Amino acid sequence: MSSDSTQTAEGHTPERAMQQTAADRKYADIIDLPRPEMHHQRMDPLNRAKIFAPFDALRGFDEEIDEVDRQNSVDSSEEYTDEDFST
Numbered sequence: 001m002s003s004d005s006t007q008t009a010e011g012h013t014p015e016r017a018m019q020q021t022a023a024d025r026k027y028a029d030i031i032d033l034p035r036p037e038m039h040h041q042r043m044d045p046l047n048r049a050k051i052f053a054p055f056d057a058l059r060g061f062d063e064e065i066d067e068v069d070r071q072n073s074v075d076s077s078e079e080y081t082d083e084d085f086s087t
Contacts, residue, residue, distance in 0.1 A: 024031070056062070
């Protein structure tokens, strides 16, 4: 980089401004066009966040799994003796 600290409006040094990259050439016909006008209002940030909130794709699935776990669980409050396991 040169010792000259002057920059163009885009923030490039004069040397960089003179070099044309492949992207510059590819988009040369549209790079200086104004941004398109928006045809709708921007979404409120709170409502926008709701779009990306997690959702329950299998509604009720977690509750069903919990119920099966409850039905199949062993009551650990009972104490077993060796007689319980003998054949």
